[in-house]
Amino acid sequence: xxxxxxxxxxxxxxxxxxxxxxxxxxxxxxxxxxxxxxxxxxxxxxxxxxxxxxxxxxxxxxxxxxxxxxxxxxxxxxxxxxxxxxxxxxxxxxxxxxxxxxxxxxxxxxxxxxxxxxxxxxxxxxxxxxxxxxxxxxxxxxxxxxxxxxxxxxxxxxxxxxxxxxxxxxxxxxxxxxxxxxxxxxxxxxxxxxxxxxxxxxxxxxxxxxxxxxxxxxxxxxxxxxxxxxxxxxxxxxxxxxxxxxxxxxxxxxxxxxxxxxxxxxxxxxxxxxxxxxxxxxxxxxxxxxxxxxxxxxxxxxxxxxxxxxxxxxxxxxxxxxxxxxxxxxxxxxxxx
Ligand code: XIL
Numbered sequence: 098x099x100x101x102x103x104x105x106x107x108x109x110x111x112x113x114x115x116x117x118x119x120x121x122x123x124x125x126x127x128x129x130x131x132x133x134x135x136x137x138x139x140x141x142x143x144x145x146x147x148x149x150x151x152x153x154x155x156x157x158x159x160x161x162x163x164x165x166x167x168x169x170x171x172x173x174x175x176x177x178x179x180x181x182x183x184x185x186x187x188x189x190x191x192x193x194x195x196x197x198x199x200x201x202x203x204x205x206x207x208x209x210x211x212x213x214x215x216x217x218x219x220x221x222x223x224x225x226x227x228x229x230x231x232x233x234x235x236x237x238x239x240x241x242x243x244x245x246x247x248x249x250x251x252x253x254x255x256x257x258x259x260x261x262x263x264x265x266x267x268x269x270x271x272x273x274x275x276x277x278x279x280x281x282x283x284x285x286x287x288x289x290x291x292x293x294x295x296x297x298x299x300x301x302x303x304x305x306x307x308x309x310x311x312x313x314x315x316x317x318x319x320x321x322x323x324x325x326x327x328x329x330x331x332x333x334x335x336x337x338x339x340x341x342x343x344x345x346x347x348x349x350x351x352x353x354x355x356x357x358x359x360x361x362x363x364x365x366x367x368x369x370x371x372x373x374x375x376x377x378x379x380x381x382x383x384x385x386x387x388x389x390x391x392x393x394x395x396x397x398x399x400x401x402x403x404x405x406x407x408x409x410x411x412x413x414x415x416x417x418x419x420x421x422x423x424x425x426x427x428x429x430x431x432x433x434x
Contacts, residue, residue, distance in 0.1 A: 100133035103431040114394030116140035117163040137167045138175040144184040176233035180265045182251035190252040220272040234282040247294035270308035282313030287323040287331045311343030319354045325382035348396040350414035358411040373425025
């Protein structure tokens with residue numbers, strides 16, 4: 098059985114994606130990616146710190162290899178990401194001598210100019226392959242729902258206000274065809290305060306004529322939290338507020354919280370079964386949305402490579418075990434019954 102073919106025959110169809118990382122696309126792991134997925138996103142290699150660690154020096158080798166892998170196999174790509182408070186080099190917010198830029202209009206102009214230059218360089222580089230891309234996470238995690246104005250007090254925000262968001266979307270839109278949809282991507286989108294902040298952000302963007310096409314729900318979740326009903330509620334809320342807004346699941350994984358097992362082999366079969374039912378329930382919930390979610394990307398393939406880093410690395414958040422064997426989680430996705 099292959100994940101993709103089974104998922105594709107289920108209604109409604111949505112592309113199923115996974116991450117590309119250095120070493121993850123060669124040999125048997127690469128075969129697994131090609132067999133089960135039809136959408137790819139660079140886990141790290143299209144982030145600012147990977148593409149332009151040094152001002153004006155662009156490094157595309159890893160990203161290019163991942164694009165070539167996708168293209169050769171007829172897979173589509175999500176781009177990730179332009180404006181994020183993490184994995185952005187310190188120089189973006191510093192003057193030429195390495196001092197932090199003060200919050201002045203001149204600093205704002207400089208930071209926005211750097212942002213425009215970065216996005217322009219990167220999109221010009223990928224322009225020949227633009228037909229392989231269908232989505233781009235233009236802005237990532239700009240919201241902090243605990244703030245009165247909803248905005249994370251990142252260097253981006255402290256130096257430009259919300260203009261870095263508008264500028265990123267406008268710049269990307271000017272350089273990409275309409276076939277590449279532009280996303281605001283965030284985690285905990287089921288949290289009521291966060292959801293309200295997202296609505297406020299999208300409403301503001303739309304009122305200013307800023308071109309946003311969709312919302313990415315990262316969906317880094319735990320066994321049983323948030324509930325599948327909370328996920329569908331969040332998606333429906335945004336769909337109702339903004340008709341025509343595209344929504345995708347962009348970074349899904351389901352972890353055992355605070356696992357504390359000494360070894361991967363110590364995870365009891367009953368817990369793997371629980372994870373299997375969770376994957377089934379979440380995928381059934383996503384299917385039940387009848388196309389409101391138009392793509393689902395998992396933040397990895399197998400439990401030997403995950404961004405989650407408990408001391409014993411036993412969150413077991415993905416579909417395949419460290420030896421690439423399908424887990425109950427896999428069968429939960431492919432068998433909705
Ligand atoms: C993570 C990567 O998986 C890690 O390898 C890296 O060290 C940190 O970033 N939200 C995002 C992703 O939008 O880009 C993050 O990816 C996970 C959380």
